[in-house]
Amino acid sequence: MASRWSIPRIVIGATGSGVGKTTVSVALMGALRARGLRVAAFKGGPDYLDPSYHARAIGGPSHNLDGWMMGRAGVLATFERAAANADVAVVEGMMGLFDGATPTTDEGSTAEIAKWLAAPVLVVCDASGIARTVDAIAAGFARFDSSTRVAGLICNRVGSRGHLDLLRAAKPEVPVLGGFPRSAELAFPERHLGLMRADRASMPDEKFAAWARTAEEWLELDEIVSLAASAPALERHAHEASAAPLECRIGIAYDEAFHFYYEDNLRRLETLGAELIYFSPTRDEKLPEVDGLYFGGGYPEMMALELAGNRAMLDAVREFARRGGPVYAECGGLMYLAEGIRTLDGVPHAMVGLVRGVAVMCERMQALGYVEVETRSASILGAAGLTFRGHQFRYSRLETGGGESPVDRIYRVTPRWGGTPFAEGYRTGNVVASYVHAHWASNPKSAEGFVASCKRARER
Numbered sequence: 120m121a122s123r124w125s126i127p128r129i130v131i132g133a134t135g136s137g138v139g140k141t142t143v144s145v146a147l148m149g150a151l152r153a154r155g156l157r158v159a160a161f162k163g164g165p166d167y168l169d170p171s172y173h174a175r176a177i178g179g180p181s182h183n184l185d186g187w188m189m190g191r192a193g194v195l196a197t198f199e200r201a202a203a204n205a206d207v208a209v210v211e212g213m214m215g216l217f218d219g220a221t222p223t224t225d226e227g228s229t230a231e232i233a234k235w236l237a238a239p240v241l242v243v244c245d246a247s248g249i250a251r252t253v254d255a256i257a258a259g260f261a262r263f264d265s266s267t268r269v270a271g272l273i274c275n276r277v278g279s280r281g282h283l284d285l286l287r288a289a290k291p292e293v294p295v296l297g298g299f300p301r302s303a304e305l306a307f308p309e310r311h312l313g314l315m316r317a318d319r320a321s322m323p324d325e326k327f328a329a330w331a332r333t334a335e336e337w338l339e340l341d342e343i344v345s346l347a348a349s350a351p352a353l354e355r356h357a358h359e360a361s362a363a364p365l366e367c368r369i370g371i372a373y374d375e376a377f378h379f380y381y382e383d384n385l386r387r388l389e390t391l392g393a394e395l396i397y398f399s400p401t402r403d404e405k406l407p408e409v410d411g412l413y414f415g416g417g418y419p420e421m422m423a424l425e426l427a428g429n430r431a432m433l434d435a436v437r438e439f440a441r442r443g444g445p446v447y448a449e450c451g452g453l454m455y456l457a458e459g460i461r462t463l464d465g466v467p468h469a470m471v472g473l474v475r476g477v478a479v480m481c482e483r484m485q486a487l488g489y490v491e492v493e494t495r496s497a498s499i500l501g502a503a504g505l506t507f508r509g510h511q512f513r514y515s516r517l518e519t520g521g522g523e524s525p526v527d528r529i530y531r532v533t534p535r536w537g538g539t540p541f542a543e544g545y546r547t548g549n550v551v552a553s554y555v556h557a558h559w560a561s562n563p564k565s566a567e568g569f570v571a572s573c574k575r576a577r578e579r
Contacts, residue, residue, distance in 0.1 A: 122355045124199065126159075127347035128208040130233040132216035132269075133243040134256065139275035141169050142299065142330065143243050144211035148176040149331030150340060151207055159205035161198065163229045164213030165489070165510035165556065167379040167416065173211070175327050182382045184210065185558060187220050187227040187489055187535065188508045189383075191235055193560035195356040197383050198236060203357075207347050216242060216260065216267070220489070220535065227489075230267045237353060239270035239346045246274035246298060250285050257291030270346050273338070274298030283337075296346075297338030366392030367573035370409035374399035376426060377451055379416030384559050387566040388413075393573065400455065404431040411445040411499075411573030412436070414452025416556055419470075420480050420515065423460045427468040436471050440550050443579070445499040445572040446473070448552035450513055453545065454478035456552045457517060474545045474552050475526050476519035486511040489535035490555055492544070496529050498551050501568030508561035511554055517545075530555070549576075 131147070133140045144160075151158050160173035160181035165188065173181035182201045184194045202208045212229030219228030233240050242260050246253060253274065260269045270293060277283045277298040287295045334340065369388060371380070377400065385395060396407045401422050406412070419426055427433075436456075440446050448456050456473045463480045470478075494505040519526045530544025530553060544553045549572065559566040 123352040124355055125352045126202045126205065126208055126350075127344070128202070128210065128236060128238045128350045129343060129347040130163075130210045130212060130229065130236065130238045130240045131243060131273075132212045132229045132233070132240045133214075134245070134260075135215040135218075138243050138245040139299065140211055140243050141172055143241075143273050143275065143334075144169075144209060145172045145176045145327065146299070146330035146334035147338065147343070148173060148209050149327055150334035150338070151209070151344070152177055153331050153335065154340075156206040157204065159202035159208040161201070161208065161210040162213075163210060163232045164227075165512075165558070166213065167381075167556075169211055170382070171378070173209075175322070175324075176331070180382045183558070184232050185227070185510075186231045186235070188510065188558040189560040192356055194232065194235055195353070197357075197560065199353070199355060199357040200386075201382075207344070210236065210238065216240065216269075217263065225264070225267075230264060233267055236350070238350050239268045241271045241273050241296065241343070241346075242269055242293075243273045243275055245276050246282070246286060247276040247278070247301070250282075251289045253286045253295065254289045254291045257293045261292045269293050271296035271343070276301045294342075296342055297334075299333060299337055302333070363390060363392035365394055366570055367410040367577045368394045368396055368408065369411045369413055369570075369573055370407050371395050371397045372400050372412070372414045372452065372455075373397045374401045374422075375417075376401050376419045376422040376455070377415050377417040379449075379451065379556065381556070381558050384557075384566065387559050387563060388570060391567060391570040393570050400432050400436075401425045401429060404429070404435075406432070406435045406439060410577040411569065412439060412447070413569075414446070414448035414455055414552075416450035416452065419451045419454045420460055420462055420478075423462055423468040426455060426460075427470065433469075433471050437473065440473050440548060443549050444576055445569065446550040446552075447499060447569055448550075449556050450511075450554050453517070453552040453554055454515060456550065460515075473547060473550050474517075475547075476517045476545075478515045479518050480515050482514075484512075484514055485516045486513050486554065491533045491535065492553075492555055492557065493531045493533075494529055494544070495531055496546075498529055498544075498546055499549050499569055499572040500551060500565045501571075505564060505568070506562060507557050507559065507565050509555040509557040511556070513554055517554075
């Protein structure tokens with residue numbers, strides 16, 4: 120008989136994108152933490168930026184839960200591991216509550232995650248300019264899918280205390296458990312990929328503390344905590360793994376330019392025996408003593424001048440690759456490993472040059488959505504025929520130009536929502552770079568292959 124475990128939990132859904140899910144989630148997480156609770160934070164879907172806000176609110180990492188990339192077992196195992204020592208878990212959803220991979224099912228949606236977690240849902244709505252209409256919103260969400268437990272509404276952008284009282288007086292089918300007034304001074308700044316990353320330079324601690332105080336003042340926190348505690352016990356899906364001996368050391372590029380990583384990917388590397396050593400391609404002049412390198416996504420175009428000016432680091436990465444060191448890069452990491460980055464002002468900035476071509480920034484989005492990858496030849500990730508899932512969200516393209524030496528592409532990439540499969544995954548020696556942000560829960564052999572490659576490099 121499967122063992123069971125319990126954790127109070129709540130999912131923050133919404134009527135759609137842009138209504139304030141992240142604000143409500145961050146404020147709620149901060150308020151719960153201020154009450155002395157240990158909070159586990161999660162983000163539904165593939166987004167990297169919202170988890171950086173969660174991390175600031177709770178003082179620890181936030182984990183992505185993506186139904187399509189990870190599958191049910193992967194979502195539940197990650198949730199269990201990350202929430203094991205917490206008092207309460209808060210999951211921020213994506214888009215509208217029922218929006219996902221298809222327009223006719225809940226596959227890949229926040230509702231699917233809520234069902235898998237057997238968690239009550241709070242729906243955030245934009246209440247500006249409405250009163251009795253809140254009843255129609257509540258009725259629609261409460262009745263649309265009886266297997267999704269919509270337990271309350273959070274009314275964002277209310278005009279005043281009186282407006283919030285008016286919304287409650289409408290007696291909607293699910294209760295209004297609070298709301299937030301519009302607050303320009305506390306609003307989080309945005310850029311073309313959504314919110315800006317939650318770094319302390321642009322967002323001081325006081326802003327997060329202020330949102331926590333706002334939640335304490337404007338939300339029915341006691342009722343929300345009771346709702347979270349009403350979630351039933353779950354079957355166990357995570358398995359305790361014995362600590363693996365040190366197999367290798369992997370350098371993780373992490374600074375203002377590179378910070379998009381799925382927390383689950385990093386933990387998988389550690390479980391397999393990799394020690395993760397963080398370094399800054401922007402500021403450090405040399406690499407740490409490592410056996411492999413992992414360049415995640417981020418905003419290298421915003422730091423292009425500084426990255427190009429750090430010639431010592433560019434040389435160090437080139438030399439590491441020349442010696443056969445395994446190098447894996449995603450999106451922003453690919454841009455850094457290319458011959459250069461051309462920013463929106465048309466200025467070229469020389470980069471590492473391990474991947475032939477120039478990453479050109481564009482005004483319009485160049486790719487968005489889930490993809491499935493199949494490798495067509497062996498690489499540092501493993502044997503040919505390896506399949507895994509991932510996501511793209513980018514405003515740049517790689518211009519490889521002509522020439523007699525074609526760029527070696529080892530990925531066959533199939534878009535999730537239709538479209539022609541295409542070749543990608545740029546390889547040279549022990550370097551693999553791609554615009555795809557892979558989630559290794561979709562195939563743990565990818566992480567195993569990378570660690571094995573780094574171990575072989577260590578033994579040489």
